[in-house]
Amino acid sequence: MSTDEKDAPPRTARTRLAVAGARATTESVFGARPRGDRVSNRLFLALLLLGLAVAMAGLATMIIWAIVEGSPRLNMDLITNGPSTLNIDQAGYRPAILGSIYVIGGVIALILPLGVGAAVYLEEYADKSRWWNRLFELNIQNLAGVPSIVFGILGLAFIVRQPLGLGFVPAAGAITIALLVLPTVILASREAIRAVPPSIREGSLALGATQWQTTWRQVLPAATSGILTGVILAVARAIGEAAPLLLVGAVTFVTFDPSFFSPGFTTLPTQIFDWAGRPQEQFQVLAAAGVLIMLALVLVMNSFAVWLRNRFEQKW
């Protein structure tokens, strides 16, 4: 058979016979597996799909519910107006949005230098054979798993009250949330720094660069996208934190714009929490609209993180 006829159907009876014979032989050797095997395979696949379906259904339900429920209130009032119990149909999230921005801004300003600094120390400078460095590592991993309410109590005891004594201000909320997400940021930054191959450090040191120059001009620039991705994902999580903020002073009903160091602030999740707990129908609608704002925020941040990772990822 020549190559261009390879795929043509068998023509003569003899060819057909030969093909049938070959097929029968093949099937007897490589043929179907036992029935039980096939059933368990399908069952397993079905279980996997079920898991996926439950996750997607949960997400879809939440989004659809929020859109259906909250869509009547999707207008500028929602962003520009403050809360009100008298004029519910015009009430909005202005102080909550500003409060969230203040807290998140403070969080970013704190976790970037602290998180990256700790990660650089652990990856580039720490001698792993020393017990205290191993202890640091272990405890950072443990801290990443501590419930957020514990950080809320810590913030109340040490930041709001003595020794810092800041009072119930957005700055206290920012410090508390920063402590909460710091372990995550350190772990993500360490991953990003570790992904920079040792040959880059060697190449730099062999040129007579100091360790500090190597870290600052080679390792950190190469790890930037990974570090920023980790920071953004941590911040996206921090935006949704309500419990620790309730403890450090994010009261649920604030009608005035917050200021970083003056008492009285609220954030998006605490505001939503307040309104969702009220009996009137209009508050339910308002809460759903607030959920939409938060979802949009988180979506934008996560998309930015993905874009950053794809755009600046270095193939070694």
Added chain:
Amino acid sequence: MTNHLTQEIARPRPATAGDVEEAPAVQHTEISVRPDEFRQRGPVEHKEKTFELNNVSVSYGKARAVNDVTMDIFHQNITALIGPSGCGKSTLLRSLNRMNDLIPSARVDGQLLYHGADIYGPKVDPVQVRKVIGMVFQKPNPFPKSIYDNVAFGPRTTGIKGDMDEIVEKALTRAGLWDEVKDRLDDNAYGMSGGQQQRLCIARCIAVEPDVILMDEPCSALDPISTGRIEDLMLELKERYSIVIVTHNMQQAARVSDMTAFLMVELTADEKSRWGELIEYDDTTKIFTNPGDSRTEDYISGKVG
């Protein structure tokens, strides 16, 4: 080049071409490198010593990697270190510019003099050593930056003054890369071929005006054509720099080097562990045509290793 290191130094020993005593010439059989593969070279002049190694041993923790190496490495020569895997060639090479310091457990014993100055002296800063003694690695390791920034990184960090464009052009020209990359200096270095990347790494090394270039199997990841270009480059660079090269390719050692050191994995005295030892160090021509030690001959003729 004058003494860059801050130390006043013990007197160097009188010059000897090789410290291995000349064993009676062995009857040599089929040698894998044919004589015509040798470069036409005049008599090697050993006027100035770059390195003097006196009983140098390198250990990682308790395990000794290289034992008791004594040899002189000469100025404006290409010195090749050959030997089987695990014989400590790379370890020895990396002790010459204190790259071994990066491994916390590494320790160097014995005396390692660079132009008479002890490289491991108490007042010597390893960063200063590496400015003068550059290194090119086995796998090309350009920085994830533009071609220009790759070359400019060294001069910028080490504070070399002058017109950076000029420095970059000079280094790339000397590395034989200028014509290929002059139109795309701002492109990422990872877009170059492996051979170009390795020549970029050499250019990067030249840009800081070192005195010595250490090369750790610089061609092992490259195809024969790129290898040939780098070998030509080494012969040109030899006019200005001293080059020490570790290679697994004996033909390469025969083609480019002036002096060759053969290291071998040997059992320790108590026969419990192994370390690398310098077996023979001599003119490359002698090593490849008339080696003084039967182990050298067995290795280069392909009987062992």
